[in-house]
Amino acid sequence: MQQPVIDVRGLRKDFRNGVAAIDGLDIQIEAGGRVHGFLGPNGAGKTTTIRCLLGLIRPSAGDVKLFGVDVASNLPSIIGRIGALVETPKFFPNFSGRKNLQMLADVVGVRSVAIDEALDTVGLSDRSGDKFGTYSLGMKQRLAIAATLLKDPELIILDEPANGLDPAGIVEIRQLIRSLGSSGRTVFVSSHQLGEVQQTCDEVMIISKGRLIRQGPVSEMVSLGASNKQIVTVRDPAQAIRILNDAGFNVQPVPEPETVHVEIPAARADEITKALAAHQVFLSGMRPAEASLESVFLELTEGQGEL
Numbered sequence: 001m002q003q004p005v006i007d008v009r010g011l012r013k014d015f016r017n018g019v020a021a022i023d024g025l026d027i028q029i030e031a032g033g034r035v036h037g038f039l040g041p042n043g044a045g046k047t048t049t050i051r052c053l054l055g056l057i058r059p060s061a062g063d064v065k066l067f068g069v070d071v072a073s074n075l076p077s078i079i080g081r082i083g084a085l086v087e088t089p090k091f092f093p094n095f096s097g098r099k100n101l102q103m104l105a106d107v108v109g110v111r112s113v114a115i116d117e118a119l120d121t122v123g124l125s126d127r128s129g130d131k132f133g134t135y136s137l138g139m140k141q142r143l144a145i146a147a148t149l150l151k152d153p154e155l156i157i158l159d160e161p162a163n164g165l166d167p168a169g170i171v172e173i174r175q176l177i178r179s180l181g182s183s184g185r186t187v188f189v190s191s192h193q194l195g196e197v198q199q200t201c202d203e204v205m206i207i208s209k210g211r212l213i214r215q216g217p218v219s220e221m222v223s224l225g226a227s228n229k230q231i232v233t234v235r236d237p238a239q240a241i242r243i244l245n246d247a248g249f250n251v252q253p254v255p256e257p258e259t260v261h262v263e264i265p266a267a268r269a270d271e272i273t274k275a276l277a278a279h280q281v282f283l284s285g286m287r288p289a290e291a292s293l294e295s296v297f298l299e300l301t302e303g304q305g306e307l
């Protein structure tokens with residue numbers, strides 16, 4: 001069997017202040033060009049896990065292996081195969097993007113051609129001669145990702161790469177991450193932005209309070225969230241809510257005009273029609289609420305931390 005690229009068993013991290021940031025986490029990720037989302041609310045333990053993966057902090061318990069190698073004892077032997085972005089690297093504002101990368105390339109000992117390739121991959125070739133200080137936030141973040149590519153890594157670990165970016169910047173990063181996956185690299189990317197994971201990743205792990213809550217293909221997660229909620233269009237929502245409540249339905253008023261949300265599986269949606277028609281109320285539309293990772297995420301992490 002193929003060796004997992006990331007193999008974490010029983011990871012725990014208790015900080016000195018008594019915070020149990022990671023509370024027994026297992027992660028197994030196979031090699032191959034897939035994008036793995038690591039999703040969790042703020043404070044769930046994503047950054048702490050990634051710092052343990054990269055040997056930046058020492059786990060309180062558990063084993064962390066990358067490419068089958070124990071990180072605690074043997075990280076130098078595999079570090080060249082990993083590109084990681086945990087905290088935004090410090091670039092020099094008065095040097096160009098290229099010059100900044102050149103200096104990093106000199107440190108890690110890679111050839112200049114790697115710089116051109118990295119700049120090309122992140123779409124910064126045209127602007128590589130401009131000073132870093134003049135870059136937009138999105139460009140700065142793309143340069144940071146370019147820096148992780150210099151060693152042509154097999155595994156790329158990114159901690160919230162789209163954080164703080166505007167919608168256009170988010171789209172750029174999303175496309176970039178997808179292209180990194182399709183280039184055959186294994187990408188492990190954390191996020192608390194559900195839409196991001198849904199649109200970027202093949203697989204997702206959802207964590208909360210340092211524990212794994214759910215794991216699987218994004219498509220599967222989304223079908224989990226194929227909510228039992230119907231969106232019903234009626235002329236008088238207040239009246240419809242009264243009737244449906246009396247008939248024993250769970251109904252949520254929503255701010256949209258002429259709309260109520262009714263909790264019931266799509267297969268039983270005709271019961272809504274019957275209940276309303278019995279009171280001479282006729283709906284003008286009904287559709288299932290859109291399935292989203294967000295609904296799964298909210299359901300699974302409900303009451304488990306701030307979102």
Ligand SMILES: Nc1ncnc2c1ncn2[C@@H]1O[C@H](COP(=O)(O)OP(=O)(O)OP(=O)(O)O)[C@@H](O)[C@H]1O
Binds near residue numbers: 020044047
């Ligand atoms: N150095 C530290 N000392 C003490 N507690 C810490 C330290 N680093 C993180 N924590 C705590 O560990 C928990 C997990 O934090 P972590 O930064 O890993 O969460 P996260 O999932 O990355 O959150 P975010 O989405 O906000 O980045 C939090 O309760 C945090 O306060």
Ligand SMILES: [Mg+2]
Binds near residue numbers: 046047048159160
């Ligand atoms: Mg974090």
